[in-house]
Amino acid sequence: MNDLSQASAHAFQLLLSGNNDIWEIISLSFGVSFSAILIATPLALVIAFFLAFFSFPLRRALISLFNTFMSVPAVIIGLTLYLLLSRSGPLGDLRLLFTDKAMVIGQILLSFPLLVAMAHASFQAADRRAWETAITLGASPARAFFTLMYEVRFGLIAAVVAGFGRVVAEIGCSMMVGGNILHATRNIPTAIALETSKGEFAQGIALGMVLLVLSLSLNAGVSIFQGKGELQT
Amino acid sequence: MSSLISFKAITVSLSGKSILNIDQLDVLAHQCTLLTGRNGSGKTTLFKIMAGLLKPNSAEIHYQGLEMTWKQAKPYIQKDIIYLHQQPYLFDASVADNIAYGLHRLGENKASAHKKVMQALDWADLSHLAHRPAKQLSGGEKQRVALTRARILSPRLLLLDEPTASMDTDAKQQTSLLLQRLKSEGVSIIISSHETHTVDHIADRHLLLERGRIETLERPTHSNKVTVLNTSKYST
Numbered sequence: 001m002n003d004l005s006q007a008s009a010h011a012f013q014l015l016l017s018g019n020n021d022i023w024e025i026i027s028l029s030f031g032v033s034f035s036a037i038l039i040a041t042p043l044a045l046v047i048a049f050f051l052a053f054f055s056f057p058l059r060r061a062l063i064s065l066f067n068t069f070m071s072v073p074a075v076i077i078g079l080t081l082y083l084l085l086s087r088s089g090p091l092g093d094l095r096l097l098f099t100d101k102a103m104v105i106g107q108i109l110l111s112f113p114l115l116v117a118m119a120h121a122s123f124q125a126a127d128r129r130a131w132e133t134a135i136t137l138g139a140s141p142a143r144a145f146f147t148l149m150y151e152v153r154f155g156l157i158a159a160v161v162a163g164f165g166r167v168v169a170e171i172g173c174s175m176m177v178g179g180n181i182l183h184a185t186r187n188i189p190t191a192i193a194l195e196t197s198k199g200e201f202a203q204g205i206a207l208g209m210v211l212l213v214l215s216l217s218l219n220a221g222v223s224i225f226q227g228k229g230e231l232q233t
Numbered sequence: 234m235s236s237l238i239s240f241k242a243i244t245v246s247l248s249g250k251s252i253l254n255i256d257q258l259d260v261l262a263h264q265c266t267l268l269t270g271r272n273g274s275g276k277t278t279l280f281k282i283m284a285g286l287l288k289p290n291s292a293e294i295h296y297q298g299l300e301m302t303w304k305q306a307k308p309y310i311q312k313d314i315i316y317l318h319q320q321p322y323l324f325d326a327s328v329a330d331n332i333a334y335g336l337h338r339l340g341e342n343k344a345s346a347h348k349k350v351m352q353a354l355d356w357a358d359l360s361h362l363a364h365r366p367a368k369q370l371s372g373g374e375k376q377r378v379a380l381t382r383a384r385i386l387s388p389r390l391l392l393l394d395e396p397t398a399s400m401d402t403d404a405k406q407q408t409s410l411l412l413q414r415l416k417s418e419g420v421s422i423i424i425s426s427h428e429t430h431t432v433d434h435i436a437d438r439h440l441l442l443e444r445g446r447i448e449t450l451e452r453p454t455h456s457n458k459v460t461v462l463n464t465s466k467y468s469t
Contacts (some may be wrong), residue, residue, distance in 0.1 A: 129322035132286050136316045138338035151325055
């Protein structure tokens with residue numbers, strides 16, 4: 001217990017003193033995860049919209065596929081990507097393995113099914129009259145799509161937050177394709193795992209606190225945002 | 234009376250069951266038509282096809298001197314025909330922003346759009362609601378906002394699905410007044426309604442849609458005489 005208190009106090013010290021290593025890890029972690037979500041979200045929203053609003057062959061199969069991929073362990077995605085990006089793999093020439101770009105690709109693959117599935121649920125629950133009203137008032141399909149997104153924005157934001165929450169805390173994929181290299185690919189989860197295995201609890205706790213604060217802030221933000229939406233409707 | 238638009242050979246079937254099978258439907262310019270029919274007779278489906286929102290199995294459209302398939306006609310009809318749902322959908326924005334929604338298409342600048350919106354609100358006696366969140370309005374107010382939002386785009390034909398359903402007497406009267414104003418401005422209107430007494434005073438024609446076919450044509454409802462034609466070809 002005494003060790004834990006000392007480690008926690010040290011963790012605060014590390015964070016507040018602006019320890020370079022710690023803040024570099026935090027910055028890389030956020031940079032990679034934000035990039036992944038930024039890249040994955042637009043296409044995921046378009047696919048989710050098509051799955052919810054249009055009927056076409058294999059639609060149901062695609063919905064099932066995205067729902068299934070939502071629960072694929074990160075380490076499996078990491079392993080698959082590792083095999084593709086390794087020197088002997090089909091994408092080996094791209095020299096992406098053990099880079100932050102590989103981590104971004106891995107996190108895109110991880111977040112994409114979750115984004116599609118959650119956005120699909122939001123679009124599915126949307127009032128179809130919103131789409132029809134936009135079209136009958138002369139909106140182009142693209143504008144009608146943006147109008148519809150605005151109407152279901154609370155659900156879509158929750159989807160994006162959930163997607164970010166999944167990738168920023170995952171360790172399996174980042175470890176496999178990033179390699180946990182200091183100053184290059186070490187992010188919060190891989191750093192926590194490493195420092196804890198070395199018995200350096202302070203750094204692990206400090207990074208864990210950052211994740212915890214992030215998680216609480218995101219959830220609080222979404223709750224406040226959704227609360228405002230409920231008042232208006 | 235000149236024909237505004239003609240729909241021919243409209244067929245819709247679902248799982249092999251015929252939903253609509255209309256030989257011809259002529260919409261006459263500047264006329265108000267009352268369309269009645271039992272629930273499930275296909276009124277909403279017909280309206281959505283006419284507004285370019287729902288693809289029929291087949292339909293030919295004669296519009297502006299051109300014979301077109303439904304797909305070819307879709308851009309034209311979406312431009313000139315506006316469909317209003319039974320319970321109109323208002324976007325999660327203020328009343329003024331809702332009314333301005335369609336002006337974007339017309340390339341109006343902000344100042345001109347604002348002026349038009351204010352005039353439109355004044356036309357419908359809704360100026361006091363301009364900045365209210367549209368989602369907070371009553372059913373009658375929503376219907377009037379939806380009518381104003383449609384009118385500002387100068388449609389040639391308005392398709393109104395049960396515009397006075399579930400309204401109190403006051404709201405019905407106010408909606409009816411706006412419909413009269415729209416008609417007097419030369420907008421062609423087709424109203425689907427079970428409450429014929431609320432709108433029959435502005436209707437020039439009365440059609441009955443039954444089992445997916447327009448089977449009966451009654452003469453204008455101002456008269457007590459009813460002519461049963463038993464045909465599926467009409468002029469509205």
